[in-house]
Amino acid sequence: MVKINKVVKELDPYIPGRSIKEIADEYGLNPDKIIKMGSNENPLGTSPRAVDAINEESKSMYRYPEVGLKELTSAVASYSGVSSSQVILGGDGADEILDDLGKTLIEPGDEFIVPIPSYMYYEFTLKIHGGIPVYARWDLPENILNVKSVLDAITPRTRIIFLCTPNNPTGAIINKEDIETILKSTDALVVVDEAYFEFSKVNNVDLLSQYDNLFILRTFSKILGLAGMRIGYGLGNPEFIEYMKRVKPVFSLTRLSQVASIASINDVEYIEKSTTLSIESREYLYKELSSIPQIDVFESKANYLLVDIRKTGMKSRTLSEELLKNGVIVRDCRSFRGLDDYWIRVSVGTLEEDKRFINILKEIIG
Numbered sequence: 001m002v003k004i005n006k007v008v009k010e011l012d013p014y015i016p017g018r019s020i021k022e023i024a025d026e027y028g029l030n031p032d033k034i035i036k037m038g039s040n041e042n043p044l045g046t047s048p049r050a051v052d053a054i055n056e057e058s059k060s061m062y063r064y065p066e067v068g069l070k071e072l073t074s075a076v077a078s079y080s081g082v083s084s085s086q087v088i089l090g091g092d093g094a095d096e097i098l099d100d101l102g103k104t105l106i107e108p109g110d111e112f113i114v115p116i117p118s119y120m121y122y123e124f125t126l127k128i129h130g131g132i133p134v135y136a137r138w139d140l141p142e143n144i145l146n147v148k149s150v151l152d153a154i155t156p157r158t159r160i161i162f163l164c165t166p167n168n169p170t171g172a173i174i175n176k177e178d179i180e181t182i183l184k185s186t187d188a189l190v191v192v193d194e195a196y197f198e199f200s201k202v203n204n205v206d207l208l209s210q211y212d213n214l215f216i217l218r219t220f221s222k223i224l225g226l227a228g229m230r231i232g233y234g235l236g237n238p239e240f241i242e243y244m245k246r247v248k249p250v251f252s253l254t255r256l257s258q259v260a261s262i263a264s265i266n267d268v269e270y271i272e273k274s275t276t277l278s279i280e281s282r283e284y285l286y287k288e289l290s291s292i293p294q295i296d297v298f299e300s301k302a303n304y305l306l307v308d309i310r311k312t313g314m315k316s317r318t319l320s321e322e323l324l325k326n327g328v329i330v331r332d333c334r335s336f337r338g339l340d341d342y343w344i345r346v347s348v349g350t351l352e353e354d355k356r357f358i359n360i361l362k363e364i365i366g
């Protein structure tokens, strides 16, 4: 056997949400009957304009993609209220941008701070670059970022601090004042992950002009309905963005992902409809889940809800398995560092899907 990189040998695999096909095959279910509420996608589906754009562009698939990305960069800049020089695009979604951040900033032994529980891909990716995770915390059940734990975790080796708002999986936002406190306390890059900002209707773009060490991470996978096309973006200081562009994969934004993302981000009607549907669904699910005595659900500003199921007497593994047998996929949160065996995360569905889920859940927990 060849000699494998030590970090890779010791790496814990990333555990993604499960797909409809996988569950249909495993449980012998009809894929059309499965409800997917496990990966925080857009229940409305893809923008019809994106589908048309992909069909049209598919004739050019034999050509390499454009690398200048001018049109998409400019569309993202105007959607976000920044200039094009502040934008970087990623072709494996926001996850690619995380990898680009690792390449740009991390040398073996450098530290990055992650308040837990939060998105697990930060740790997975940066470890590959030799980064060492230092954990801060979200206080539960209050569901607020413990700012002191972040400040206490800063050392001279800190290169990146991740602040996810709304936080995945807890759904809460981080106050702007708290973000500023952290920005002022460090030279490290503060990555404010706004993958779900549209559902909360707040963002931190206004801080970009004041803080050179702020980087905002976003994605086309959620409200923009393109999780399967893999497009993400980051907003930051133009000089820093230039360094990131040096290391990013040259052709990772395919022809199809470029046209699809331009079409989606310009489809104002689709974005509005998606936001309304997702928020309605979130509020419906919150109300219904809150009324079940064995369930504790957290308020959320995103398109998912974190649910504490310990009073059902079931572990998340058992409950999510029972739901799967009934054709409902939710996220078993065991793989989130900082959560124990009693949490699931439920993404918004269509109202019809939500109702089916609630009925099935009630049947299972009795």
Ligand SMILES: Cc1ncc(COP(=O)(O)O)c(C=O)c1O
Residues within 6 Å of the ligand: 039, 040, 092, 093, 094, 095, 096, 119, 164, 168, 193, 195, 218, 219, 220, 221, 227, 230, 231, 232
């Ligand atoms: C908080 C957060 N950040 C980033 C991402 C990555 O998104 P993408 O699909 O663009 O890679 C996700 C995906 O679930 C997420 O939840």
